[in-house]
Amino acid sequence: MSGDVFIALQGRNIHGNKYINDALDNGAEYVITDKNAGSFINENNIFLINDVLLFLLRIANKKRNNFRGKVIGITGSVGKTSVKENLKFLLSFESKVSASIKSYNNYLGVLISLINMDNFSDFAIFEIGTNNFHEIGKLTSIIMPQQVIVTNIFPTHLESLKSTRNIAIEKSDIFNLKYNSEIELLILPNSNSDELFLYDQAKKMKISKILTVGKKTNSNYHIQEINKTNKKNIIIKVNKNKESYKIDFDTDYYHQIHNAIICLSIFEHNNLPLKTFYKKVKSIPKIEGRGLMNEVAIDNKKIFFIDESYNASPVTMKICIDYFYELELQNTQKKYIILGEMNELGKLSKMYHQDVIKQILHYKFENVILCGNLFKSLLKRMKTETDQINCLLDENEIMQFLKKNIHNNDIILIKGSNSTKVNKLANMLNANKE
Structure with missing residues (x-):
């Protein structure tokens, strides 16, 4: 530019x-x-x-050392970009905010994000990602976040990290004082044993302020009740230190509730007006590739396309399938669920893909397309159970199937890892937005 x-x-x-x-x-x-x-x-x-990379590192370090606002660092197995974008949206109504673009969470992405940071911002928000050992600590020592968020610990990148406990150990480097002595706030999940391990590690580090978010009664932000009032509205009851909050949340995605409570805790810690949070949380925009619904055209037929194509893990795949099952149809609408494979799951890959097929069969979806050679081989073994599932191997095959079968106002959901063919299909559909 x-x-x-x-x-x-x-x-x-x-x-x-x-x-x-x-x-x-x-x-x-x-x-x-x-x-x-x-x-x-x-x-x-x-x-x-x-050396270009060394040059970028020196500029990034200089920018960080000169920054006088609050730096928020986000890591976790899934949800990093969503939390970052939610925070950026909400904080921007009260403060000047810089944030990394897209999913710039590897070494080069972090350097570019720091260099492009507006030094006059009140907040700078960065994602910190990893798919191998010893990456989180390296990036944390560059970003030096004062306020740290771990979204969750789930099975991702198992090919290199091998186990969820190893994932937790790697993620814990974001609050390891060896890499970052600036921490004033740490926000943690507490839904499973690996997330509880993070809490124990943080206590050993003597982090001054640790807040937990979740459905467990001992969470600092305890999500006590979730009530769906209509198709698009959820009222959440959250308890914190015997105080009760009721949040009217305009979403039909239950998993976004956790992200919203993380944002609430950031607002409270920084003494920002909660009335702004309550007012604006209803209108948090969805992100392309992570649940955004668009109207698209296929052969002059208007279709509703839910784009979940950015990435996939066993947990996010399950959440997505649950959500699509619950989605109510109008009149003659039909649902088409298109799932690509999940990458980097190592020895457990077959098991997790079998779980996807079992969930699809349990819900008895009528129009299912699975894409990928692993799905194909698993379906062959389960042939007697899977007559209603189509297995197609590339985006052009799937598009031809849709052109032949789909009708006006039908709903498509696409989910799969970023490098799969379904991601290319999503790009094709997004190129035909109405």
């Missing part, structure tokens, strides 16, 4: 130098590279340095 700095990095197969011309044509003001750019190198706005 005009006025931007283009950083040329080494990719898996191509160096960013290949795109210098495109960057300059699109208005980039400067180019920084660590590889000789040939005929470009004599240009006044192109700089050759020794």
